[in-house]
Amino acid sequence: MNGPSRRGLLGGAVLAGGAAALPASPARAAAPVAGPVTVYPADPRYQELTVGYNQRWVGSPDYVRVVSSTAQVVTAVQEAVDAGKRISVVSGGHCLAPFVFNPEVEVVIDLSGLDEVSFDARRNAFAVEGGARLSGVYDTLYKKWGVTIPGGMCPTVGIGGHATGGGYGFLSRQSGAVIDHLAAVEVVVVDRSGTARAVIASRDPADPHHDLWWACTGGGGGSFGIVTRFWFRTPGASGADPGRLLVNPPKDVLLSAVGIPWSALDRAKFTTLVTNWGAWYEQHAAPASPARILSGVASLAHRSSGNVFLLTQVDATASGADRLLGDYLGALTAGLGVDAVVAAQPPQRLPWLRAVKLIAAGIPSFINPTLRGSSKSAYLRRSYTPEQAGAMYDALTRTGFANPAAAVTLAGFSGGAINAVPPSRTALAHRDAAFWTLFETQWRDPAGDAANIGWLRELYASVWSATGGYPVPGDQADGCYVNNPDPDITDPAFNRSGVPWHTLYHKANYPRLQQVKAAYDPRDVFRHAQSVALP
Missing domain, CATH: 3.30.465.10 (Uridine Diphospho-n-acetylenolpyruvylglucosamine Reductase; domain 3)
Incomplete structure (x- = not known):
């Protein structure tokens, strides 16, 4: 899987620590x-x-x-x-x-x-x-x-x-x-x-x-x-x-992991955090933005996890890196009254590859071979509205459902250099988003299937209720990420938007993908439930 951390475990462990066959290459x-x-x-x-x-x-x-x-x-x-x-x-x-x-x-x-x-x-x-x-x-x-x-x-x-x-x-x-x-x-x-x-x-x-x-x-x-x-x-x-x-990659990076206790977040403050986060990425999505050297995720895990986490990486070799990180964390937490919490968790300066390995080691679910899961995604051009953030809060604080690995992860992996490429130059059509979001839950016991899948469906439908249950490309949203495939996206019982799955994944690039399909797989040998269809 290719998405950011998920599962609400993101911050804790980090804080702790012509048709032709290719000739064989000489080495091979x-x-x-x-x-x-x-x-x-x-x-x-x-x-x-x-x-x-x-x-x-x-x-x-x-x-x-x-x-x-x-x-x-x-x-x-x-x-x-x-x-x-x-x-x-x-x-x-x-x-x-x-x-x-x-x-x-x-x-x-x-x-x-x-x-x-x-x-x-x-x-x-x-x-x-x-x-x-x-x-x-x-x-x-x-x-x-x-x-x-x-x-x-x-x-x-x-x-x-x-x-x-x-x-x-x-x-x-x-x-x-x-x-x-x-x-x-x-x-x-x-x-x-x-x-x-x-x-x-x-x-x-x-x-x-x-x-x-x-x-x-x-x-x-x-x-x-x-x-x-x-x-x-x-x-x-x-x-x-x-x-x-x-x-x-940068020789060194600043790696910041800030945990904010759920006890410090009521509905209003949670909404402020979500809208602050989206606003920052919206304001810094341009390809030439000096802030493109910073990228972060916000792991908003279910209240039963105890905390939400802000994990951020900045190119430490760039001028003003420390100031940028401080301004970023200040902008995200403005109005929350958690300044002391943020100050108590200073960033680490690490060699780039060591930071990569620390992040991976800090998320046990990445290598846990026993998990079941369900996930959905959304690209955003604009920040979430207070109503959408409130829908997240309601799901993440639900008392009848208590899974610490159920989370909404806001991922600042869009914008910047990604948006410098026209949407038709590659098949990746989402070239003007500010960030994207992973809605996910994981669990071990098959007996938990119905509760977890139901919780995720209700959360997602509530957040996107104004557009038929899915993030229809428009002024605010920009569809879904194909690498976080969602079995519900093809079901009109859940996707009531009237926008087909292939538009949510591929937008205007889908017809060309179909032409490539016809040219290279005319017998439809390579297919699955959401593969590109023959024209």
Whole structure:
């Protein structure tokens, strides 16, 4: 999953502590490639390989194929197509909806054996295989070359889903979305004759496969093929030094984690906090804003958690970083009467990669393999209204429901450099938002399904009651994030807005995505409940 922290656990632990197959690269050719592994239901590994991060969704495929090369992916896809079997693919396993694991899927192709991160001198770009997870990507890129991609916080998220949906993180306001640095992709597709092959598509407009690259820059996973390799290089970057070809993260960052006790927040003060937070990001959403060096999240967990948290990261190497952070926290907490609380929790100055790891370690749910969950999202151009903030307060203080991991997370991962890119240049259409929000709850016991799912639905419907239960693109809202898929979005019982799911996710880019679908997956081999439909 690609979104910010969730679960209301965000602050506590931080405070404590031409169609062508790609030739093998020389580095890869030097090492033997492991053969594919096929896991059937009788195998003890089958149970582990047929459930994802969200324990609500469990698959029952005929088999799981664990692959270690592009050629093995081509073979796996071809065998499934020839047998008429329904395919799904696993990169990191963080799909929150039942797109990968459901009763219709007969073959799961697991990319966990495809996880190499390297520098490809021929393409003068960094090659990241489709099964790599963010923790490994960050570690390798930074330790070997001093670069990174501006991705999310969760270490176990797979690059495959994260990048194809856009990809955001603490560096995005400063450096753009992950896909803003995507130079090319290798995708296994199936043509009209039923033949599987690997295609390389690049951002070069003259590339005959440029449209396939475009669709992979925010169109979401599971619609066009299986991405086996990404190449990253920042647009305009050139030269022989790999350390100058991608984002150079700050040497140090200021990391601030401020916990505000629920006991200090009545309805009026909570509303003030929410509207203050949104107003700051609204006022600093421009691409050239000096405040783009700061990004933060507000984890508004259920009152039973004891606190709400403000987690903020600032480029400590930038002039005025300390002042900016102080002004930011002052603006967010103005009128709350919690100045002493904020002052008692000073920021830490940390090397960038250490801060990345501290944030990940401070959110246990990121690596907890036992959780069930439900989530919804919203992009915002303007701050929440007092009425919407009041709806959040009512849900988060409900006495008949007490889950500390139920939360509304305001995420300042939009605006700034993300908004410098026109909405049609990539498939990621949300290029003028100020921030986005994750509404989520997690729990362990299946007996808690109804209460948690019901709580989230009621919260979301109440916040968006004026627009039919969903954040319809307009003056205030700007739709939903495809990387936080919501099974309810296609159901008119919940989405009463009259705006279809694909408009909420993709806005005006959807028709072009459909044309790419027709060109590269005319047989609809790669599909799920919310994949791009054939025109």
